[in-house]
Amino acid sequence: MTDAEQVRHDTAEAALDKLDLDTKARLLAGQDMWSLPALPEIGLDSLVMSDGPIGVRGVRWTADDPSIALPSPTALAAAWDPALARRAGRLLAQEARRKGVHVLLAPTVNLHRSPLGGRHFECYSEDPYLTGAIGTGYVQGVQDGGVGTTVKHFVGNDAETERFTVDCVIAPRPLRELYLAPFEAIVTNAHPWGIMTSYNRVNGTSMTENRYLVNEVLRAEWGFDGYNVSDWMAARSTTGDILGGLDVAMPGPQTVYGPALAEAVRAGEVPESAVDDAVRNVLRLAARVGLLEGAPAVVTDPPAAIDGPALAREIAARGIVLVRNESVSGGRRALPLDTGAGRTVALLGAAARDARVLGGGSATVFPERIVSPLDGLAAALPEGTLTFCVGADPSEELVPADKGFDLRAVCRDASGAVLGEGGLPTGQVQWIGDDLPEGATYETMASIEVTGTFLPRESGEHAFGTRGLGAFTLAVDGRTLWDGVQEMGDEADPFEAFFGAPSERARVPLTEGEPVEVSLTFQVPDTTGLPLRAIMFSLLHLGPRRDPDELIAEAVAAARAADTAVVVVATTERVESEGFDRTDLTLPGRQNDLVAAVAAANPNTVVVVNAGSPVELPWRADVAAVLLTWFPGQEGGAALADVLLGEAEPGGRLPTTWPAAFADAPVTEVTPTDGRLEYREGLLIGYRAYEARGVVPGYPFGHGLGYTDWTYESLEVGGATARIRLTNTGARTGREVVQVYLAPLADPVERPASWLAGFASVEAGPGESVEVEIELPDRAFEIWDEDTRDWRRIGGGYEVRASHAHGDTRLTATLDIG
Numbered sequence: 001m002t003d004a005e006q007v008r009h010d011t012a013e014a015a016l017d018k019l020d021l022d023t024k025a026r027l028l029a030g031q032d033m034w035s036l037p038a039l040p041e042i043g044l045d046s047l048v049m050s051d052g053p054i055g056v057r058g059v060r061w062t063a064d065d066p067s068i069a070l071p072s073p074t075a076l077a078a079a080w081d082p083a084l085a086r087r088a089g090r091l092l093a094q095e096a097r098r099k100g101v102h103v104l105l106a107p108t109v110n111l112h113r114s115p116l117g118g119r120h121f122e123c124y125s126e127d128p129y130l131t132g133a134i135g136t137g138y139v140q141g142v143q144d145g146g147v148g149t150t151v152k153h154f155v156g157n158d159a160e161t162e163r164f165t166v167d168c169v170i171a172p173r174p175l176r177e178l179y180l181a182p183f184e185a186i187v188t189n190a191h192p193w194g195i196m197t198s199y200n201r202v203n204g205t206s207m208t209e210n211r212y213l214v215n216e217v218l219r220a221e222w223g224f225d226g227y228n229v230s231d232w233m234a235a236r237s238t239t240g241d242i243l244g245g246l247d248v249a250m251p252g253p254q255t256v257y258g259p260a261l262a263e264a265v266r267a268g269e270v271p272e273s274a275v276d277d278a279v280r281n282v283l284r285l286a287a288r289v290g291l292l293e294g295a296p297a298v299v300t301d302p303p304a305a306i307d308g309p310a311l312a313r314e315i316a317a318r319g320i321v322l323v324r325n326e327s328v329s330g331g332r333r334a335l336p337l338d339t340g341a342g343r344t345v346a347l348l349g350a351a352a353r354d355a356r357v358l359g360g361g362s363a364t365v366f367p368e369r370i371v372s373p374l375d376g377l378a379a380a381l382p383e384g385t386l387t388f389c390v391g392a393d394p395s396e397e398l399v400p401a402d403k404g405f406d407l408r409a410v411c412r413d414a415s416g417a418v419l420g421e422g423g424l425p426t427g428q429v430q431w432i433g434d435d436l437p438e439g440a441t442y443e444t445m446a447s448i449e450v451t452g453t454f455l456p457r458e459s460g461e462h463a464f465g466t467r468g469l470g471a472f473t474l475a476v477d478g479r480t481l482w483d484g485v486q487e488m489g490d491e492a493d494p495f496e497a498f499f500g501a502p503s504e505r506a507r508v509p510l511t512e513g514e515p516v517e518v519s520l521t522f523q524v525p526d527t528t529g530l531p532l533r534a535i536m537f538s539l540l541h542l543g544p545r546r547d548p549d550e551l552i553a554e555a556v557a558a559a560r561a562a563d564t565a566v567v568v569v570a571t572t573e574r575v576e577s578e579g580f581d582r583t584d585l586t587l588p589g590r591q592n593d594l595v596a597a598v599a600a601a602n603p604n605t606v607v608v609v610n611a612g613s614p615v616e617l618p619w620r621a622d623v624a625a626v627l628l629t630w631f632p633g634q635e636g637g638a639a640l641a642d643v644l645l646g647e648a649e650p651g652g653r654l655p656t657t658w659p660a661a662f663a664d665a666p667v668t669e670v671t672p673t674d675g676r677l678e679y680r681e682g683l684l685i686g687y688r689a690y691e692a693r694g695v696v697p698g699y700p701f702g703h704g705l706g707y708t709d710w711t712y713e714s715l716e717v718g719g720a721t722a723r724i725r726l727t728n729t730g731a732r733t734g735r736e737v738v739q740v741y742l743a744p745l746a747d748p749v750e751r752p753a754s755w756l757a758g759f760a761s762v763e764a765g766p767g768e769s770v771e772v773e774i775e776l777p778d779r780a781f782e783i784w785d786e787d788t789r790d791w792r793r794i795g796g797g798y799e800v801r802a803s804h805a806h807g808d809t810r811l812t813a814t815l816d817i818g
Contacts, residue, residue: 004296004298007294007295007296008284008287008288008292008295008296009284011287011292011293011294011295012280012283012284012286012287012292012295013280014294015042015043015044015283015292016276016279016280016283018041018042019039019042019279021262021265021266021272021275022259022262023039024262024275024276024279025257025258025259025260025261025262025265025275026253026258026259027039027279027282028247028248028249028257028258028261028275028278028279028282029248029249029252029253029255029257029258029261030248030249030250030251030252030253030255031046031252031253032251032252032253032433032434033059033250033251033432033433033434033435033532034048034049034050034059034251034433035047035048035049035059036248036252036282037252042292042293043292043293043294044283044286044291044292044293045286045291045292046291047102047103047282047285047286047289047291048100048101048102048103049101049102049103049104049105049150049229049250050096050099050101050103050104050105051105051106051362051363051365052092052104052105052106052107052363053073053092053104053105053106053107053108053122053138053363054069054070054071054072054073054358054363054365054631054633055067055068055069055070055092055095055358055365055367056068056092056095056096056098056099056101056104056365057364057365057366058099058100058101059099059100059101059434059435060435061364061430061431061432061435062366062422062423062424062425062435063366063423063424063425064422064423065099066365066366066367066368067095067099067365067366067367068091068092068095068308068309068312068365068367068634069312069357069358069365069366069367069370069633069634070088070091070092070311070312070315070633070634071312071315071316071319071630071631071632071633071636072121072122072358072359072363072612072630072631072632072633073107073108073121073122073123073124073134074120074121074123074124074125074319074612074613074630074631074655074656075315075316075319075320075629075630075631075632075633075652076088076124076134076138076315076319077124077125077130077131077134077319077655078318078319078320078321078628078630078652078653078654078655078704079315079318079319079651079652080130080134080652080653080655080737080759080761081137081318081761082133082134082136082137083137084137084314084315084318085134085135085136085137085138085141086137086138086140086141086144087141087306087311088138088141088311088315089137089138089139089140089141089142089143089144089145089149090141090142090144090145090303090306091141091306091308091311092104092106092141092142092145092147093141093142093143093144093145093146093147093302093303094145094302094303094305094306094308095308096142096145096147097145097146097147097302101147102147102148102289102291103147103148103149103150103193103194103285103289104142104147104148104149104150105150105152105196105362106138106142106149106150106152107124107135107138107139107149107151107152108122108123108124108152108153109123109124109131109132109135109151109152109182109183109186110123110152110153110155110156110157110158110179111123111125111126111127111128111131111158111178111179111182111685111686112125112126112158112613112655112656112685112686113126113158113159113667113679113685114158114159114665114667114668114669114670114685115582115585115613115614115656115659115662115665116159116581116582116583116584116585116665116668116670117158117159117160117581117582117613117670118159118160118576118577118578118579118580118581118582119160119359119361119577119578120576120612120613120614120656121359121576121612121613121630121631122359122361122363122578122612124182124655125655125656126655126656126657126685126686126687126701127655127686127687127701127755127756128177128178128179128181128182128185129181129185129755129756129757129758129780130655130756130759131181131182132181132182132183132184132185132186132189133185133759135151135182135185135186135190136185136186136189136190137190139151139186139190139192140190143190143191143192143193143298143299144299144302144303145299145302145303146289146290146297146298146299146300146302147289148192148193148194148226148285148288148289149192149193149194150192150194150195150196150229151183151186151187151192151194151195151196152195152196152198152231153196153197153198153199153207153231154183154195154196154197154198154207154213154214154218155175155179155180155183155198155202155207155213156168156170156175156179156198156200156202156207157198157199157200157231158179159581159670159677160578160579160580160581160670161580161581161670161671161672162671162672162675163198163199163200163579164199164200164234165199165200165201165675166200166201166672166675166676166677167200167201167202167203167204167672167675167676167677168200168201168202168203168677168679169203169676169677169678169679170202170203170679171679171682171786172784172786172789173682173683173783173784173786174679174681174682174683175202175203175784176784177683177783177784178683178685180213180217181779183195183218184222187218187222187223187224188222188223191225191226192224192226193226193227193285193288193289194226194227194228194229194285195218195224195226195227195228195229196228196229196230196231197210197214197228197229197230197231197234197246198231198234199231199234205244206234206236206237206240206244207234208230208234208235208236208237208240208241208244208246208249209237209240209241209243209244209246210244210245211243211244211245214228214244214245214246215244215245218245219245225281225284226281226284226285227247227248227278227281227282227284227285228245228246228247228248228281229246229247229248229250230246230248230249230250232250232251232532233250233251233531233532235249235250235255235256235257236256237256238256238257238260238261238264238269238270239264239269239270241256241257242257242261242264242270242274242275242278243270243274246278247277247278247279247281247282248278248282251433251532254530254531254532255531261275309634309635312633312634312635313635313638313639313642314639315633316629316632316633316635316636316638316639316640317639317642317643317648317649317650317651318651318652319629319630319632319651319652320627320628320629320630320632320639320640320643320650320651320652321627321628321650321652321653321654321703321704322335322625322626322627322643322650322652322704322705322706323620323626323627323628323654323658323699323703323704323705324620324623324624324625324626324705325624325625325705326624326625328603328604328624329603329604333625334564334604334606334624334625335606335625335627335643335644335646335650335707336643336644336645336646336707337564337606337644337645337646338563338564339381339382339645342385343385343563343564344385344386344387344561344562344563344564345377345381345385345386345387345562345563345564345565345566346386346387346388346389346555346558346559346561346562346564346565346566346602347373347374347377347386347387347388347389347566347568348388348389348390348391348555348558348559348565348566348567348568348594348598349390349391349392349555349567349568349569349570349591349594350390350391350392350393350394350395351373351394351568351569351570351610352372352373352374352388352566352568352608353372353373353374353388353390354372354402354403355370355371355372355373355568355570355610355632355636355637356570356571356572356573356610356631357370357631357632357633357634357636358631358633359573359576359577359578359612359631360573360576360577360578361577361578361579362578363578366425367633367634368634369634370634370636370637371634371635371636371637371638372636372637373566373568373608373610373636373637373640373641374388374637375637375638376636376637376638376639376640376641377566377637377640377641377644379638379641380641380642380645380647381641381645387558387561387562389551389554389555389558390546390551390554390555391551391552391554391555391567391594391598392548392551392552392555392569392589392590392591392593392594393551393589394569394570394571394572394587394588394589394591395542395572395574395588395589396588396589397501397502397542397572397574398463398464398465398467398502398504398540398541398542399502399540399541399542399572399573400426400427400428400467400538400539400540400541401426401427401454401518401538401539401540401541402425402426402427402541403457404454404455404456404457405426405427405452405453405454405455405518405541406452406453406454406455407423407424407426407427407450407451407452407518407539408421408422408423408424408450408451408452409421409422409423409424409429409437409448409449409450409451410448410449410451411436411437411439411440411445411447411448412445412446412447412448412449413444413445413446414446419437419439419440419441419444419445420436420437420438420439420440421437422437422438424450426538427450427520427538427539427540427541428538428539429448429450429522429535429536429537429538430534430536431534431535431536432532432533432534432536433532433533433534436535442524442527442528442533445524446523446524447521447522447523447524448521448522448524448535449519449520449521449522450518450519450520450521450522450539451517451518451519451520452517452518453515453516453517453518454476454510454515454516454517454518454541455513455514455515456510456511456512456513456514456516456543457512457543458512458543458544459510459511459512459544460509460510460543460544460545460546461507461508461509461510461544461545462507462508462509462510462541462542462543462544463504463506463507463541463542463545464476464481464504464505464506464507464508464518464539464540464541465502465503465504465505465506465540465541465542466482466486466502466503466505466520466537466538466539466540467501467502467503467537467538467540468486468522468536468537468538469486469487469488469537470485470486470522470523470524470525470537471484471485471522471523472484472485472486472505472520472521472522472523472537473519473520473521474505474506474519474520474539475517475518475519475520475521476506476508476516476517476518476519477508477516477517477518478517481505481506481508482505482506486503501574502538502540503540504540504542518539520537520539522535522537548589548590548593551590551594552590552593552594552597555567555594555597555598556597556598556600556601559598559601559602559605560601560602562602563604564602564604564605564606565598565599565601565602565604565605565606566605566606566607566608566644567594567595567598567605567606567607567608568607568608568610569587569591569592569594569595569607569608569609569610569611570587570591570609570610570611571587571588571610571611571612571615572588574588575588576611576612576613581670581671584616584662585614585615585616585659585661585662585665586615586616586662587611587615587616592618592619595607595619595623596618596619596622599619599622599623600622603624604624605623605624605625606623606624606625606626606627606644607619607620607623607625607626607627608627608629608640609626609627609628609629610629610630610631610632610636611628611630611631612630612631613656614656614657614658614659616659616660616661616662617658617698618661620698627640627643627644627650628652628654628658646707649706649707649708649734649735650704650705650706650707651704651706651735652704653702653703653704653737653739653805654699654700654701654702654703654704654805655701656686656701657686657687657690657697657699657700657701657806658697658698658699659697659698660696660697660698661698664690664695664697664698666681666684666685666686666689666690666693666695667681667685667689683750683751683752684752686701687700687701687702687806687807688752688753688754688755691752691753691754691806691807692752692753700805700806700807700808701756701805701806702737702739702756702803702804702805702806702808703804703805703806703808704737704805706734706735706736707730707732707734708728708729708730708731708732708733708734708766709728709729709730710726710727710728710729710730710734710736710804711726711727711729712724712725712726712802712804712810712811713725713726713727713769714811715800715802715811715812715813716813717800717813717814717815720775720776720777720778721773721774721775721776722740722758722773722774722776722800722802722813723771723772723773723774724738724740724771724772724774724802724811725769725770725771726738726762726769726770726771726772727764727767727768727769727770728764728765728766728767728768728769728770729767730766731766732766733763733764733765733766734763734764735761735762735763736761736762736763736804737759737760737761738759738760738761738762738772738774738802738803739756739758739759739802739803739804739805739806740756740757740758740759740774740776740800740801740802740803741754741755741756741757741800741801741803741806741809742754742755742757742776742780742781742798742799742800742801743798743799743801744794744796744797744798744799745796745797745798745799745814746796746797748794748796749783749794751783751794754801754806755780756806757776757777757780757800758774758775758776758777758780759774760772760773760774776800776815778793779791781793781794781795781798781817782794793817794817795816795817795818796816796817797814797815797816797817798814798815798816798817799812799813799814799815800812800813800814800815
């Protein structure tokens with residue numbers, strides 16, 4: 001323990017000694033949606049938490065306080081660069097400090113067990129080693145800036161269906177070797193100041209009550225000394241949670257802690273020492289972030305300021321994965337684009353104009369600006385060389401009012417008097433806890449009106465609707481179009497209830513460029529006594545529904561007239577979001593038909609896939625190039641232009657396997673049976689399962705093409721170090737991610753055929769050679785022994801494979817382990 005850490009420890013202990021039982025119990029309950037109470041009597045300031053992981057929203061869900069929006073975690077992981085993840089973390093710490101946030105509720109390090117996982121985009125990878133490495137860099141970066149992290153969701157929250165109650169049945173070996181492994185790596189290497197326990201159960205026990213996994217594994221075995229906070233509303237048992245090692249039950253103040261915890265101690269159900277342990281962990285966290293008087297913060301001088309938009313643009317480009325790049329006319333490859341004099345580009349797809357830059361749910365932030373692919377290419381290409389057509393719209397449903405709308409929310413009391421108002425980035429109201437416009441309270445509000453103007457981008461019949469529960473009145477251009485009540489359906493998850501299927505209420509003919517007044521009035525229900533007070537509803541809109549065949553025909557004509565066609569396809573918030581899982585991997589709407597028709601008209605067709613996780617690409621062999629941009633953050637369109645035009649290399653490698661078809665996915669079961677989700681596949685998820693089954697994926701784990709070529713020249717293995725020499729044999733500077741896989745030559749125990757053991761990136765100019773050393777960790781040679789309940793080293797011979805991707809081995813060597 002360092003001198004500073006000793007001071008923090010001693011100060012926390014002295015503060016703890018001054019607290020009575022009721023105050024300690026109140027501290028652990030939280031005071032509102034995002035914070036813990038201040039205790040002036042011990043010099044403790046209020047500790048504030050905020051959602052991440054791609055930005056720092058702060059305590060208000062509003063565009064009035066915009067946030068930098070980085071690319072999705074799948075994009076960050078696709079860069080295969082822990083140092084880049086650390087820089088991202090430092091930027092987020094900078095954002096957190098700007099917003100008065102002390103703890104970021106991130107990163108999410110659950111695994112891509114199945115591509116159907118609805119929150120797949122918010123996790124890094126299907127591989128535990130890669131996940132642990134990227135998560136380690138991220139946590140180190142955030143904490144470099146003096147802001148705490150909460151690594152989540154500990155553990156087994158790998159799908160969303162019935163996530164509040166599902167019992168994930170995971171055998172000891174896969175639990176240790178796969179699902180716990182990223183958490184262990186991050187705790188060991190980054191020493192996070194927090195962990196968030198998940199909603200689900202694991203092997204019969206709720207994670208907030210799981211003393212074995214929390215107290216014995218996380219704390220005693222791994223040495224975790226941070227605080228353990230519940231996922232929001234996950235804590236359900238006063239005695240079970242405190243004895244299970246849960247320190248803080250959020251959100252407050254109406255939780256299973258507070259007065260209920262103090263009463264449990266007085267009743268002899270809980271020893272006060274358990275409460276003291278939890279408070280001690282909270283005070284240690286407060287000391288680390290500088291909120292406990294007399295204790296020096298871990299970071300007193302934050303890192304140098306970072307240009308947020310520039311880093312967002314860099315990460316987006318570094319995470320773009322080029323999975324296909326074929327030769328076109330003239331013998332050159334499709335990418336980078338030929339921008340010679342007079343060359344023209346047809347940009348096609350509604351997602352090119354209205355890009356989806358982040359995933360849905362609690363990861364949502366509101367950036368100050370969004371650069372769409374249309375914006376990015378229009379700025380980068382010479383005037384007159386770019387045309388755009390909608391072609392196909394991924395959304396066939398109404399979505400929160402956005403483009404063309406200028407809205408605000410007005411809160412009124414029962415007499416109609418205005419209490420307060422605030423701006424809205426879209427027609428979506430999401431006020432949770434005390435996140436209300438100034439002057440408004442739950443007790444005084446009788447109604448909320450979303451009101452403003454709409455400037456149509458197209459003439460025709462516009463649809464308007466609502467989402468949410470309660471009584472609504474919808475008016476457009478001064479006419480009331482609907483007045484009614486939406487009641488609860490069969491939704492089991494709050495996110496489904498409030499953000500699920502939209503309801504169309506009316507259609508109105510409007511004229512392009514002629515503004516109209518719009519209004520949606522919501523009658524505020526009584527929220528007294530609810531554990532979480534919130535108001536969530538949406539004004540929805542969908543533009544004129546043109547004939548899909550006509551739209552595709554327009555796009556085909558534009559593609560045929562251009563030298564290059566760039567088609568942007570995407571998922572929607574109804575496909576990828578928190579609160580539900582996917583049922584298939586099909587792109588929504590007529591987007592596949594659009595790509596097929598355009599490719600038939602122009603052999604020089606480039607497809608950009610704007611999705612946070614795998615989707616089927618049935619046309620992939622018929623197009624010249626395919627780029628995967630994930631959810632690319634606020635600067636995604638600028639980064640895409642950089643890559644398309646060759647200003648930047650597509651730096652990404654796949655962090656998860658993309659199946660050729662949904663039927664090829666090795667794990668498709670995400671729906672529990674009688675409340676239980678059996679992880680029957682054991683150790684075989686992702687690339688391990690494809691290899692075991694002999695199935696060739698659409699694109700393998702680790703795959704990604706650059707704009708240059710590499711020759712792997714030599715591989716030497718000495719001890720636990722692999723030394724690889726390679727040469728850039730192409731015509732331009734580039735970056736390569738060298739991946740090392742281990743394959744046992746003889747296997748005395750059942751293991752996957754091969755697994756990732758290390759990786760490193762190199763850069764070199766044309767003709768330059770570089771050498772990289774990759775350390776092979778001890779854990780790569782170990783299994784979890786279910787009999788001894790400990791790690792066991794498996795000796796014998798291993799083939800060490802220096803690879804460009806899984807299955808794309810360039811060099812091999814043999815290593816004998818004693």
